[in-house]
Amino acid sequence: MEAEQRSNPGARLVPGASPARSATMRAAVHQRYGPPSVLESSRIGIPQPGPGDVLVQVGAAAVHIGDYFVLTGEPYVLRLAFGLRRPRHGIPGRDLAGVVAAVGKDVTTCRPGDEVFGWSTTGTLTEYACVPADHLVPVPADLSVVSAAAVATSGLTALQALRDIAGVRPGQSVLITGASGGVGSFAVQIATAFGAEVTGVCSTRNVDLVRSLGADHVVDYTQTDFTCSDTRYDVILDNVEARPLAATRRALTPTGTLIPNSGRGGRVLGPLGRIVTARVLSVFTRQRLKPLLSVEKRQDLLTLADLIATGQVTPLIDRTYPLDEAADALRYVGAGHTRGKVVVTL
Template sequence: MKTMNAIVQPAYGSVEVLRFEEVERPELGDGEVRVRVHAAAVCQGDVHLLTGTPYLVRLVFGLLRPKRRIAGQEMAGTVEEVGPHVTALKPGDEVYGQVPGGAFAEYVCAPADLFAPKPANLTFEQAAAVPISGMTALQGLRDVGQLKPGQKVLINGASGGVGTFAVQIAKALGAEVTAVCSTRHVDKVRSLGADRVIDYTREDFTRGPERYDVMLDLVGNRPVSDCRAVLAPKGVFVSSAGSPGGNWIGPVVWILGVMLAGMFGSQRMTSLMARPRREDLLVLRSLIEAGKVTPVIEQRYALRETAAALSHVAEGHAQGKTVIVV
């Protein structure tokens, strides 16, 4: 039996439930590839799957305990073996992608179509930081927001994992970018290309005279009515604000509020549910290799230190991405 090191989560709870263990390597299925994980990244979704909150997530991921004992979704590594009928990838390929679980380990097996070639100019650590956050920003701005060159966009929560990608992608799409973040992140966000940076500890972005064609809200810390007030008459509000609303219902009330607001007036109010797409990984790869997008990594941890990495992200003030070196 071949084994590997992994972070095992036997129950919902705090980081105290996590265990660094030697476990059996995952079996390779039809249409899957086995990837040697070199790096993984932590996203806010991993925190929700750790705690099992909001409790609605347990209906999908396990009512009493997690269905998947090994968490982790964003990763980069080298293909070790491919299953039957896999033609797009071969052993030795360097890939990155979003998997449904198992990335906090030395090996992961997942469908081949969840992976794309790693950007050639990124390290494995940098590439692991891209998939979920990069695709969320891309889909929110390009697909849902339908952002066009010359339009004005406001990004609330511009210093986080998704926000740092959103600033750069919006600039790559030709938009004029206003970014909202706290004082300690202002210089970093400005360095990413934002035309204007608002420090929310000193200025209320909902009180300014500027009106935006698109607003990407990654925080959910302001009422929808306040956000609507800064939109142009035909503006689009896109919410990808995690789970405002507490442990029980999480984002349900927030999403319903956004939907209700969208029923009135000429502005479009919508919530974003990002989906993993190989095509978008390829788009991000092109942007990265063209020098238009670069991952921002604040902290790196060893696999044994995954609990500390999750704690750092759970605090809610991380700059860019937090990466686990496997």
Template sequence: MKAIVQDRYGSSDLLRLADVDKPTPGDNDVLVRVHAASVNAADWHIMRGDPRLARVVMPAAFGWSGPKRRIRGRDFAGRVEAVGRRVTRFQPGDEVFGDLGFDDGAFAEYVCAQDRLVARKPAGLTFEQAAAMPLAGNTALIGVRDLGQARPGQRLLVNGASGGVGTFAVQIAKSFGAEVTAVCSTRNADLLRSIGADHVVDYAKEDFTSSGQRYDVVFDLVANRSLADLRRVLTPTGTLVLSGGGVSEGGSLVGPMGLGIKAVLTSRFVRQRLVMLNSDTNRENLETLAGLAESGAIVPVIDRTYSLPEAPEAVRYLELEHARAKVVITVDQSE
């Protein structure tokens, strides 16, 4: 089968289309013929081995000189080709979507995924839309529902609202009744309003940390402000949720992890909740996302689509050109 592989850390120039063995499902696995996969910031972080500290603290994904897995990509959507002997929830022909986690391998014609990381594709979504949901949607769900505990009347701010996680976070927070403020660039303001943001702050014109406004929850997806700045816009007992962030700068030692480490240490001495988000995917969360999509509460927003051979360009675009919402790879499944 065709897949996008890399053998050592570096830029997207190292990603290449190659012939590799088709995977064989284990007892608890589902073999899926991929129709679409999506690109996440995690893909370029693993591609570059950046930040270098992650090579030490996240050995499941990061090797020392190259990624643990040759094939890039986590999110996928497609049709079940075969199932392991212990799998009873799916059968060949089922349309599904899922997240491979640190196993990676979605930028390929076929993937093997653990049964617990796969859910049925919402009937109303295309494969491209379904592939856009798993990692970004799950991260947003955990940040908004579980850590932010979004509810009616709550004031919630999303910094980095126009990205993949951010567009889901805005919609999920609105579905829980929160009053949502989205921080984004000028070109993305209309997009954020169209998906439900009550207020939009254009960071080119206004500094949200100096506005005097206070929020019950700040969901930071950019890591471009200091911990003191982010705490200043929280209520005295508000919650700061940190998830990823950072931009490609050719390599870093700590990157956005530095902000999270400071938050964890500071949280012991303040009333505000300062938490780092762990976005482990599970079937229950995927099914929740599917339900939200089927009800119309969330609609995956796709910026651009690329073919499988163009996957290196798709990763480069997400990494370096301020893509908004999701970037998706369509895998050609013509006979």
């Protein structure tokens, strides 16, 4: 499902020796908030793993809309977590896949040379990343490093929304907006694996793509407004939130679940206003309005690895960029029309 690749990143990495303490590495770094042009290619010291950490030689790192928001510092509420005046961690990126270069003395789940994927909280657009061992799992057999890097954030969001919040069961009707995007492309496949009747909402150019992901029905939003049809859904995962809450609720069954999941909104509070509104409305209706707060869990990442290994889920890759073009990758993600995931290769 790789729509476009600008290099040949699918080959397996060849593990190398652990780097010397004095060695340096390439990284994409921003010292201030701003557009992607604030990213600079720098050489910085290679981090050393603590007792429970793993040093990963990064082969690929996915970027998503949250990385773009942190880079720009908007909505401003994000700065409470990432630094008020300037970013605390100047390396963007959260998802990664690569080869274990070294492990801390307490690590028993992997060893040097193992291929792993997962997430980091200190940036992944760099040649090496120091990651807690419980943030990593083995790469499934026959999965490329690029595809593995695309899984963690978007895959976990889709899994937890559908399984934990909505409790999707076989036979339920599930509608997913932004069905061709990062979270949406995982959600369509996961809901299908759970036995739901899946409807994906996307633009004209992505109708065939979303159908190929397993959707039973596809709504082209340029032709049809799903909130104005007579069809009602047990679950709506709204990754776009282009329609008012009141309109989207009309497409729910009387006891259905709506999960708002767009990070966009105003420059100050972002989506917080819509989240608060959804929670207040939940008190006065039998419909469940449940904004999503995804939490990375290693066990859930293992669940995704199993779904991938059994062929029920395949990461959808839109484009790949080399590290030197990380700014272009984030600019493309920020435009908001990705088809699956965007990955930076090293």
